[in-house]
Amino acid sequence: MKPVNRHKARQILETKNTSCRLEENTLFISGQLRVNAAGDFTRAVLKEFRAYGFPEITINLKELDDIDSAGVTALFYVKRKLSAKISGIRIEGGSANINRKIELFSSEIPIEKKPEEAFEITEAVGTETYKFITSYLYGFLLLTADTLYWAAADLFRTKTTREGEFVNQSVNIGVNAALIIIIMSYAIGFVMAVQSAQYLRDFGANIYIVDLVVIGIMSQMGPLITGVLVAGRSGSSIAAEVATMRVTAELDALKTMGLEPVRYVVVPKLYASLFTIPLLIILSNVSGIAGGASAAFYSLDITPEIFINRMAGVMQNKDLLTAFVKSQVYAVIIVLTGAFYGFRVEKGAEGVGKVTTQAVVVSISLVILADSLMAVLFY
Amino acid sequence: MEKVIHVEGLYAKYDDTEILHNVSFSAFKGEITVIIGGSGSGKTTILRHLLGLIPVEKGYVSLLGKDISGLPEKEMNDMYHQMGVFYQNGALMTSLTVGENVAMPLIHQSNLPKPLIEDIVRMKLGLLNLEKAYDLYPSQLSGGMLKRVALARAIAMDPPLIFCDEPGAGLDPVSLESLDNLILNLRDQLGISVIMVTHEISSILRVADRVVFLNQGKVLFEGSRKEALVSEVQEIKDFFSVLRTDHIRQT
Numbered sequence: 001m002k003p004v005n006r007h008k009a010r011q012i013l014e015t016k017n018t019s020c021r022l023e024e025n026t027l028f029i030s031g032q033l034r035v036n037a038a039g040d041f042t043r044a045v046l047k048e049f050r051a052y053g054f055p056e057i058t059i060n061l062k063e064l065d066d067i068d069s070a071g072v073t074a075l076f077y078v079k080r081k082l083s084a085k086i087s088g089i090r091i092e093g094g095s096a097n098i099n100r101k102i103e104l105f106s107s108e109i110p111i112e113k114k115p116e117e118a119f120e121i122t123e124a125v126g127t128e129t130y131k132f133i134t135s136y137l138y139g140f141l142l143l144t145a146d147t148l149y150w151a152a153a154d155l156f157r158t159k160t161t162r163e164g165e166f167v168n169q170s171v172n173i174g175v176n177a178a179l180i181i182i183i184m185s186y187a188i189g190f191v192m193a194v195q196s197a198q199y200l201r202d203f204g205a206n207i208y209i210v211d212l213v214v215i216g217i218m219s220q221m222g223p224l225i226t227g228v229l230v231a232g233r234s235g236s237s238i239a240a241e242v243a244t245m246r247v248t249a250e251l252d253a254l255k256t257m258g259l260e261p262v263r264y265v266v267v268p269k270l271y272a273s274l275f276t277i278p279l280l281i282i283l284s285n286v287s288g289i290a291g292g293a294s295a296a297f298y299s300l301d302i303t304p305e306i307f308i309n310r311m312a313g314v315m316q317n318k319d320l321l322t323a324f325v326k327s328q329v330y331a332v333i334i335v336l337t338g339a340f341y342g343f344r345v346e347k348g349a350e351g352v353g354k355v356t357t358q359a360v361v362v363s364i365s366l367v368i369l370a371d372s373l374m375a376v377l378f379y
Numbered sequence: 380m381e382k383v384i385h386v387e388g389l390y391a392k393y394d395d396t397e398i399l400h401n402v403s404f405s406a407f408k409g410e411i412t413v414i415i416g417g418s419g420s421g422k423t424t425i426l427r428h429l430l431g432l433i434p435v436e437k438g439y440v441s442l443l444g445k446d447i448s449g450l451p452e453k454e455m456n457d458m459y460h461q462m463g464v465f466y467q468n469g470a471l472m473t474s475l476t477v478g479e480n481v482a483m484p485l486i487h488q489s490n491l492p493k494p495l496i497e498d499i500v501r502m503k504l505g506l507l508n509l510e511k512a513y514d515l516y517p518s519q520l521s522g523g524m525l526k527r528v529a530l531a532r533a534i535a536m537d538p539p540l541i542f543c544d545e546p547g548a549g550l551d552p553v554s555l556e557s558l559d560n561l562i563l564n565l566r567d568q569l570g571i572s573v574i575m576v577t578h579e580i581s582s583i584l585r586v587a588d589r590v591v592f593l594n595q596g597k598v599l600f601e602g603s604r605k606e607a608l609v610s611e612v613q614e615i616k617d618f619f620s621v622l623r624t625d626h627i628r629q630t
Contacts, residue, residue: 034537035489038489039489039490040490069534070491070495073498074495077495077498104568105502347518348473349474
């Protein structure tokens, strides 16, 4: 405790419009106690009285000109905070106007805070697992069933969606992704060949660069690059679109107009993906092999003619088939994951961002997992 | 009486369409000034000018005695600290709880300690009968509650001036009346000046001290509510005639 002269008036707060001084055990507030000063007032008073043990104090308002709701709340806040240590706290001396405001703003606030629940690890694990199965897994299966059902049912009906929607979505998901896929695949094909060229040269197995590039790109890298890029591009946009539609009640509007949201929003995207992803994979394969061929030419002197001749022997029909199967699986994963997270959006703008992120992360992960699984199955 | 708003010769254009034509009016301290007029009469455009959301191109607009045309951003921000705005559909942040929404201006415009802000927010919500809504999200509230939360946020800083953009839109008559009473309380108990844009006739009759009548971008009438009701201007007669026919039907 600091030594203190209790009989001398002490200024404890001095700001532009507000000042506060302590005389004996009376706290005089003068000027205005408004929202811009209430914070300083609270801090100054609490700091002052933290160190001293007065039996009782009076807060005198006779010099106070004006107070607002924040000021009144600050007075009562200070009173409540100090009442643990100081038994008698009185507030007095305010003008009629000030007392009226104090009365208006001092309405006893029933503070209902949620009781903190005890954390049980086993219970939490159980609840989360249960939630995962009933909410995520069940919801995902339901959406899958719905989408596939409508996709099959509407295959030859054109009236159920907007006119030109298939072309529109194909452009969005497929055509607009073509350039980035071509560039990325070329780069990866090129790097693959450059990196292995040195080792092949050491063994005198230069010509095997063709096998390496063609098998690597056709059976693995091409489909995978395409899947990951489309998941990043279109997975996010599908999730964001569906989520925004849900937040702005557009999905409800569709429903009340008798249009099934899944059928109207998700199915055209699924068709477009099923149609364009195989084409993108072909582009990716061609571009990746071209990248590999150019690296082979520069680092191992294998001319394009030799490369193409050798390539014809290495390529297998099976690779084309597996690439097609993969493309269809990726299309379903990307569209369904995007839509699934979009439909799960909660709480407006922030929620849209959240589900979009989740959709991208989950669809890329699922694409990679599916790729590994199929690699094991097909070879 | 002290003028809180003074508009003189304000013109506004959108592309080539003139929206406001030589608009002049004033609003006074401690009064509720209602700007009325049919759809497309320029009410919202005036409000957006007053809020500094549209720059003043031709004319003069002053708020609380300060000319706001060409005011630098920092000074305009100081102006914003002295006014509260109650948007038509609440414009609450959907990802924040009611308590966090109301606390927003307090957190960003003052240096109050956190527990004190919470007390102020709870008190303000209490004033508007929203104690129980503190932890709820806007999506969990009814239309009337949303409006009251928006009002609570508008008065969080105890501003001397608040703007209400169609506060009654989409409310049932009973909720509308209680909202009007809340606004009257703000005027009577806190001396807040209110500028309200509305076309709810029942609201105008309950709360307006002063009426500014707009028609096709021109001020046709400015004066007290009583004067407005007996005005001989044909457009105003038409506007209030709905009320008379209602009245006749009732009797």
